[in-house]
Every structure is written in structure tokens, then in C-alpha cells.
Amino acid sequence: MAKTTSDQTFVREINLSSVLRLIHTQSPISRAQIAVLTGLNKSTISSLVDELLAQKLIHETGSNSGAAGRPATWLEINPEAGLIIGVELGVDFISVAVTDLLGNIIWRKKEDADPADGQEKVLAQTLRIVKDAMDVNRKKGGYFFGLGLSTPGTVDLDQGLLIFAPNLHWHDVPFRKIFHEHTNLRIFIENDANAAAIAEHLFGAARQTQNFVFVFAGVGIGGGLFLNGKLYRGRNGYAGEIGHSPIMAEPSQTVCHCGNRGCWETYANQYSIIQRVQARLEVKRNSIIPKMMAEQNAPLSIPLIKQAADLGDQEARESFSEAGHAMGQGFAGLINIFNPEKIILGGPLSIVGEYLLPAIKETIARHALPEIDQQAEVQLSTFGPDASLIGAIAIVVDDVLSKPMNLERR
Ligand SMILES: [Zn+2]
Numbered sequence: 001m002a003k004t005t006s007d008q009t010f011v012r013e014i015n016l017s018s019v020l021r022l023i024h025t026q027s028p029i030s031r032a033q034i035a036v037l038t039g040l041n042k043s044t045i046s047s048l049v050d051e052l053l054a055q056k057l058i059h060e061t062g063s064n065s066g067a068a069g070r071p072a073t074w075l076e077i078n079p080e081a082g083l084i085i086g087v088e089l090g091v092d093f094i095s096v097a098v099t100d101l102l103g104n105i106i107w108r109k110k111e112d113a114d115p116a117d118g119q120e121k122v123l124a125q126t127l128r129i130v131k132d133a134m135d136v137n138r139k140k141g142g143y144f145f146g147l148g149l150s151t152p153g154t155v156d157l158d159q160g161l162l163i164f165a166p167n168l169h170w171h172d173v174p175f176r177k178i179f180h181e182h183t184n185l186r187i188f189i190e191n192d193a194n195a196a197a198i199a200e201h202l203f204g205a206a207r208q209t210q211n212f213v214f215v216f217a218g219v220g221i222g223g224g225l226f227l228n229g230k231l232y233r234g235r236n237g238y239a240g241e242i243g244h245s246p247i248m249a250e251p252s253q254t255v256c257h258c259g260n261r262g263c264w265e266t267y268a269n270q271y272s273i274i275q276r277v278q279a280r281l282e283v284k285r286n287s288i289i290p291k292m293m294a295e296q297n298a299p300l301s302i303p304l305i306k307q308a309a310d311l312g313d314q315e316a317r318e319s320f321s322e323a324g325h326a327m328g329q330g331f332a333g334l335i336n337i338f339n340p341e342k343i344i345l346g347g348p349l350s351i352v353g354e355y356l357l358p359a360i361k362e363t364i365a366r367h368a369l370p371e372i373d374q375q376a377e378v379q380l381s382t383f384g385p386d387a388s389l390i391g392a393i394a395i396v397v398d399d400v401l402s403k404p405m406n407l408e409r410r
Pocket residue numbers: 243244256257258259260263
């Protein structure tokens with residue numbers, strides 16, 4: 001049966017995408033190397049590369065005489081191909097960045113947000129920062145491929161809808177509609193931990209990794225599951241809500257934001273660390289934390305506890321260690337269930353990763369099955385506390401790399 005035009009267009013788009021992805025991950029790369037890696041013939045590669053050059057997605061970076069003697073022209077992603085806006089809606093902060101197609105940050109802004117302010121006010125604050133990002137970068141002549149938004153909670157990707165974010169108490173928010181109305185850009189939405197996992201796979205610690213779990217730790221604990229090289233979403237896209245696994249045998253007194261008791265995240269999130277320090281300060285006095293709080297006129301926070309730990313404060317260090325053990329219990333479960341190559345810890349709590357990791361690893365060694373444990377590497381995110389922000393960028397980059405035909409820049 002003869003191929004129809006639409007079949008041919010489809011095949012060309014797939015090939016164009018493969019070539020662009022190779023240039024994105026392996027640049028600088030030559031046409032000849034692309035031919036070897038894709039198995040496509042040289043004239044096809046030449047025509048695909050010409051199209052990507054015409055779209056200004058890639059550029060040539062001069063030639064270099066290889067060992068074989070024939071000069072090769074190198075191909076790279078064009079840093080001026082277009083811009084991407086990433087928005088991370090944290091529970092208690094909003095972070096916005098503008099990057100190029102390689103995820104290099106060109107502009108960024110972060111503001112504290114108060115979830116108690118309510119949805120309307122927090123969204124208005126977010127849209128104001130987004131407007132700043134667009135104004136500044138358009139004045140410099142930039143055009144945007146799109147805007148990516150990472151949010152806590154469960155999302156409906158097709159509808160561009162936040163279904164429910166327990167930590168924000170937000171239900172059914174039409175993010176795509178709201179952000180499109182204010183920016184006229186293409187809008188992409190993803191759960192914060194999933195977005196971070198996509199970023200690690202595209203730009204970061206999990207580039208060559210097919211099976212890994214990204215653990216986003218902050219106010220909540222979320223997971224992004226990458227299985228067999230693909231993000232695993234589950235039946236309705238809700239997979240990875242690892243923080244709400246009832247991991248402890250005894251239900252605790254702490255009620256989780258989801259309304260339940262005994263959820264893993266209530267033992268290992270940032271509030272749990274602050275509560276551990278508070279409990280210690282109530283019975284012990286040999287800590288520098290009260291003095292630091294008085295001097296800085298600041299409430300107890302993770303950065304402040306970190307400062308104390310850096311100065312050798314035992315109460316701070318032991319609180320991190322306890323939380324690390326609680327985290328490690330969850331990690332051990334993930335390792336036993338998924339047999340991953342890596343578990344990557346990121347999100348706001350990764351700024352204290354150095355204090356959490358030893359306890360996490362100790363607990364994993366105790367609770368994960370030895371055969372499986374030995375294969376799983378636990379490491380910090382390449383992007384640390386910015387993992388979900390870069391994730392918001394990555395979901396747009398991924399779309400550009402998947403569908404390089406007929407791209408629009410606005
Ligand atoms: Zn819960």
C-alpha cells in the first residue's frame with residue numbers, strides 16, 4: 001500500500017525530532033555521527049539538518065579536522081532559538097525563570113508567598129512576576145516557545161487543570177486558561193515532582209538513566225517515577241503521591257494536609273524538621289538557635305536551622321538526622337518496589353541534603369533488600385531547590401524537541 005502524505009509527514013516529524021534530540025543531548029555533533037546514531041542515510045540527515053537550520057533551532061559551529069582527515073562541521077542548539085518561561089508554584093513561594101532551549105537561566109525572580117492569602121491573591125502575584133519576565137526579555141528582542149508551570153498536587157495535563165493540591169487547599173483551577181489569557185503563550189502544566197524528574201532526565205543527573213525516582217521534598221513529599229525511560233503517570237496521572245503512603249505502623253498525632261494521619265511526609269517534610277527542633281529547644285538549652293533567632297529577629301526556618309548546623313549545633317544536626325531516618329524509610333520502600341538505578345532528592349529540603357543523606361543511606365542499608373539496595377544510588381538533584389523550576393522549563397523544551405515542525409514563537 002502506498003504511503004499517504006500524512007504518513008510521510010509523520011515519519012519526517014519523528015526523524016526531525018530524533019535528530020534535534022541528539023543535537024540537544026550530544027552537541028557538538030557532526031552530520032556523520034548523527035547518521036551513525038540514528039541509522040538514517042546521509043542525504044536524509046542532510047535534509048533534516050537543513051530544516052532545523054532554517055528554523056534557527058540549531059547552528060553550525062565551525063569545522064574541525066577529525067582523525068580521518070575530512071573536516072566535520074559541528075552542530076549545536078542555537079542559544080538564540082527562542083526562550084521559555086518556567087513558573088514554579090511552591091506552597092510558600094513563587095519562582096519564575098526565563099531560559100534558552102538548553103535550560104540556561106537568563107532571568108529569574110523568586111518571591112515568598114503566603115498560602116493563607118488565598119488563591120486569587122497568590123495567582124495575581126504569580127501573573128505579575130510572569131509579566132515582568134516577559135516585558136524584560138521582549139525588550140531584549142526575545143520570543144517565547146511557551147510557558148511551563150509546575151505545581152504541587154494532581155493535574156489533568158490535557159485540560160491544563162489543577163485537580164487538587166492538598167498543601168494549598170486548591171481545587172479545580174484552570175491554570176492553562178488563566179495563564180494563556182494573560183500571556184497569549186502556549187501553556188504546559190505538570191506536577192512539581194514529575195516536572196523535576198523530566199528535568200533530571202533531560203538536563204541533569206538522570207540523563208542516561210532509564211529507571212529512577214525523583215523525590216521532591218519541601219512542605220510535601222512528592223515523587224516522579226521514571227520507569228523504562230518514561231515518566232510513569234498511572235491510570236489517571238496521579239502516580240507518585242509517595243508522601244501520602246501510610247508508611248508508619250503507628251498513626252501519629254500529626255494530621256497530614258490530605259486529612260489523614262500516618263502519612264510519610266508528616267515525618268520527613270520541612271515542618272517535621274521545625275517541629276523536631278522546637279521539641280528539642282523546649283527541653284534543652286545548649287543550642288545556639290534561640291540566640292540566632294533573637295539576633296536575626298526571624299522565626300524558626302530550614303535556612304536558619306542549617307546555619308546552626310553549619311556552626312556545629314548538635315540539636316540542629318540531630319533534628320536533620322532524625323528527619324533523614326524518616327526519609328530513608330520511604331526511600332527503602334521505593335527501592336524495594338521499583339529497583340531503581342537512582343533515587344534523586346531535590347526540592348527546597350535539598351539545601352540541607354548534606355545533613356539528610358548520611359541518615360537516609362543508613363536507613364536504606366537497614367531496610368532495603370541488600371541485593372536491590374546495592375544497585376540504587378542516592379544522590380542530590382543537579383538543580384537542588386530549583387529542580388521543579390527547571391522542570392517547568394523542561395516540559396516546554398521536551399515539547400519543542402518532540403514537535404519541531406511548525407514551531408511558533410511569540
Ligand atoms: Zn497525607
